Amino acid sequence: MMNIKKNHLYSLITVVLLMIFLYWLNANRMQNGMLVSVLQKGVILALVAVSMNLLNGFTGLFSLGQAGFMSIGAYTTAILLIPVQNLDGVYYMNGVHPAIRAFKMMVAQSPEFIQIVFPFIALLLGGLLAAFAAAIVGVAVLRLKSDYLAIATLGLSEIVRAIFSSPQFDQITNGSYGLNKIPNFPPMLWGAIPSLITPFIVVAICIVVMVLLINSSYGRAFKAIREDEIAAEAMGINLFKHKSMSFIISSFFSAVAGGLLAMYMRSIEAKTFSITLTYDILLIVVIGGIGSVTGSVLSAFLVTAAKEWWLRFFDQPLFIGSFEVPLFRTGFRMVIFSILLMIVVLIYRRGIMGTNEFSWDRIIGRLKRKNKEEGGRT
């Protein structure tokens, strides 16, 4: 009992420290532009990775449709949030559908409170739309197993992408021109939480909900399906019901992350959500450990930082004296990145965290052991 309380205390301290750090970052965002953007992108990808992990790691459904559901969320959020005065600039080629304009006029004239929470309503709507799509598609797709499910969901996400960029929808999605002038993250709680910190809070809430789900009785049923479908069914677990639950919830959170990504990037196009995005997320999940939430979060930050920031150095020409080192040119960082990935996968075969979760007991245990070893030496 005492132990649990102590761990709660440690967690509380960590959260407070993180918040202080984020507020510090907000105050000094000019000097730390790279850090801010890497952290924001990392946290958004962390949400997608955890939602993918819920499906792939905890329910054992190997699905590759994440990018499709993200694009549903991103487009919904973007269409709803582009300010009415920018509409003509965005839809300069084909014009905007009158219904969208009318809706935006209505929102613009609504009371201030609604306008403040509207971005969050947009995120939620995007999520619900993706969840709805998942519910319908799941009826057909979830009858498939393993690789076949992966192929079907992959195709699905490509279909969604094709629909969004099709000329038939160009008054809504602006076809292949994409959408831009999407407003940045909104502040929360009337400015008490600045807009820079908003994605962290939204993602934290979403991940906490997913962790609670995983640890509930339904989460245990998901794990049972992962371990052995036939045994799970013999234990009275309705396979289809639980699989579609997991699929719908995962799609919902992917779409929320997609909406956040739209706010982060400020402009989206259908190409953003191609298969490579799904693979990037799969990479994060595998590196972090299939079946570990903390692993996914950790590796989302590591992979994003390595890809976008730490390895930038390799893209610049390097001179030693007057000798220009060959290979150091744009794109070389991806070679290094791939090599690093291979090394990581070779060392950590089951991902950084395996199927374990972060726990204070483990860290304290490790520290104690280290102290003991050092004490023994002296």
Place this chain on the structure above:
Amino acid sequence: MSDILLKTEHITMQFGGVVAVDDLNIEIPKDKITALIGPNGAGKTTAFNVITGGYQPTNGRVSFSDMVIGENYPRSKMKKLYNGTYKKAFEHQVINTPDKITRLGMARTFQNIRLFKDLSVFENVLIAKHCHIKAGLFSSTFRINKQEEAQMHQDTEALLERVGLLDSRNEKSSSLPYGKQRRLEIARALATGPKLLLLDEPAAGMNPKETEELSQFIIEIKDSFNLTIFLIEHHMNLVMEVSDTIYVLDYGKTIARGTPAEVQNDPAVIRAYLGVDEA
């Protein structure tokens, strides 16, 4: 309500041209132990799968406590292929998936142990409690059903204590010794709260001492959980010791039924197991 808990009528299971089970009529009386024996490939496990909803019979009906849980008759392609008896006896189709049948009160174990290997012993049993959960997804996620959840944990603990696995509750289920894995699988089936327990070769791969312990265990749980037990087994010592009635299958056909003593002396059974005397 009659004394018969499970009844199969003219069950035929045909895969293509192969008749795995042919006209199986079984009646399992309440509070008794019934065994199904037969040489390898006789169709015992197929019969189990039909009863628990894993397969749909080609023809026949399964009733559980006076309720039809599965019924079928030869349709479409099977209409031509079917070569079992009792062709015209049934005309309804009742399909229940295994999970529904489990929730009705029939639990089973598997011939080759199917535990949730990466999960702990405790979780294995706790998951089986999920099938009777009342809370929905939302209230379960946000812990509004605290009481129910606590009750599930408490019941699981009590059950593990009852079967003598409480000491290894946090161990990974795949790291248990073989005998304990079998025991855990039975405990997991018990956690679904069954009236009828189906055991598919519970003593497979056990030595004589373990088998002896198992037969004690089966009799114990039958009494303390008010169970009716239906089991498939190859260890004759165990079968003869625990069962009240024995059905013998050979090549899908029922060749004998009766008490252990009757079956042991049945010439058809001896022929099936030992072969025909040439002389």
